[in-house]
Amino acid sequence: MDSRDIRLAVIPGDGIGTEVVAEALKVLEAVGTKIEATHYDLGAARYHRTGETLPDSVLEELRGYDAILLGAVGDPSVPPGILERDLLLRLRFTFDHYVNLRPVKLYPGVETPLADTRPEDIDMIVIREGTEGLYAGTGGVMRAGTPHEIATQESLNTAHGVERVVRYAFAKAQSRPRKKLTLIHKTNVLTYAGDLWQRTVNRVAEEFPEVTTDYAHIDAASMYFVSQPERFDVIVTDNLFGDIITDLGAAIAGGIGLAASGNINPDRTAPSMFEPVHGSAPDIAGQGKADPTATILSAAMLLDHLGRHTEAARIEQAVSEDILERLSGWASRTTHEIGDDITARVSS
Amino acid sequence: MDSRDIRLAVIPGDGIGTEVVAEALKVLEAVGTKIEATHYDLGAARYHRTGETLPDSVLEELRGYDAILLGAVGDPSVPPGILERDLLLRLRFTFDHYVNLRPVKLYPGVETPLADTRPEDIDMIVIREGTEGLYAGTGGVMRAGTPHEIATQESLNTAHGVERVVRYAFAKAQSRPRKKLTLIHKTNVLTYAGDLWQRTVNRVAEEFPEVTTDYAHIDAASMYFVSQPERFDVIVTDNLFGDIITDLGAAIAGGIGLAASGNINPDRTAPSMFEPVHGSAPDIAGQGKADPTATILSAAMLLDHLGRHTEAARIEQAVSEDILERLSGWASRTTHEIGDDITARVSS
């Protein structure tokens, strides 16, 4: 076991972000990892106070950490896109988080909105490309505000960017019992990008003869998530389709309160960043209503990424047990109480 | 009642397309509309035989009809994008089908994959823009097949294109009891296009003071479709988000076998085209397994569009009754039998 302290940058962010991050830090401490955590005040409050989203000096400082734990950023008081682009996406892009890893897993004890669905039917890992596609943000507007306005968005896809995430996905599929990888795209309409993705999958497949590959259009895949989720094992997809399908995945797996994610730089040239899939939820902020489980599971992914597999497994185990207990009256616990209960389990 | 014959162009297409269209024509005939139908052989078979997808002369001929009924096009033997782009999308674009109208409605008697969901929870109309966005097909590829390949896709959005579909959506919302319109987009990432859509909705909203407007990001909306479908009444969205969300809508409303759609040119400068949301389903083609109901409902939308409201309502009524009967053993009927049963109901 690696016993070096983990140098962790913590960005609690906005809304429920601060509440759920506090619980995750409690659990991390209880599991016995030595953590040296530094908090960074970034998000809507700082933006309103100073006009800053992510100063260059802070970005460079963050680069020096082992990993980043993020709660959530965003608030209706900030125009759409500002915090997303200049803070969240800037971190993902600058630190080359090309693998956005999002497990979709129905834990025993969780109620899914799907009828007749058992935990073994929903157990997949979505690998969403994190650094290109429509998230590149290129595009523009001409004749704004006139009847002749044109607004464009561009999806940029590179062989470099697609191949590395596809290779990661094949390796992940190879490591799982079913060894099945599904590409999700819209090759029949987005023919240029779709062709690059499909050709890349076909080529890399030759290096992984044990992995079965499959394909689904994003529209059909959305349908399958609801009607036949058992169809999927590992999924690889682009940035936007991955965004959509993982929220849908969270919904079928019992809700956004449990969905964890890692923005991973597998080459380790910069710190990876872990965050719940959910947002800052300003409507319930400050009321102790948020479920910190997604952030706690994200912290477990963080430990796993840093090679602390035993501690990661211990947290996951504690969460599974806690969720199973929910069968008898979970709705009544506060954010703190859920954090305390999981903390107690990892400590014991 | 308009008693002029309807001049109908019929494109059965590929796979189950031919099977379901035959049943819809039977129902149209039985409901007492005089129809002069001309069949057009377009799709994979013609492409393989002659290399043609949609000859210009045929396109011009089609322009002369009152409406078009389409089954489905597409076959795995044709590379992705060819029939879609050169046949289906070419029709939608050339005939300016800027409203892609897709009701998402849970009929009593249909099993939804969602637990605890009643017919009144799922009753919405999705209005998908049909002529621009990422479907414009612009983009390209550079250094193809090399490690330095770049593939791009462009989303083109115009004030003209967005405003007309948004105005149509407001009018539709105004005509319904709940009078609620939700814009679905991804304004926090696709900032240029998102801003145009949001500004347009805000501006047109002033003309419809009785309509409540709402907004959801496409990722959150996908989640709501599963967890709170009752949230939605009328939805307006772009071409790609509309594609995804209507397949998801079909899934929650009991499956693609029932989902109808109209590609509508509200200005009537060219014929509108009606088709089921489902595809050609080559895996079950020729086996009498396809459910023709989606196509029959699309034919009802066609009649409605042409002002034959009584006949349209009669078909919808017959379908509702037929579906209700399914509660007792529907799985066993063939395509023909379902067509016959609905035909019998509209005739009686």
Ligand SMILES: CC(C)[C@H](C(=O)O)[C@@H](O)C(=O)O
């Ligand atoms: C907040 C937003 C920019 C972000 C995204 O679209 O990636 C979020 O939805 C997510 O999935 O992490």
Ligand SMILES: CC(C)[C@H](C(=O)O)[C@@H](O)C(=O)O
């Ligand atoms: C076949 C395909 C091009 C089409 C689309 O993407 O529009 C289909 O999925 C649909 O929804 O009608």
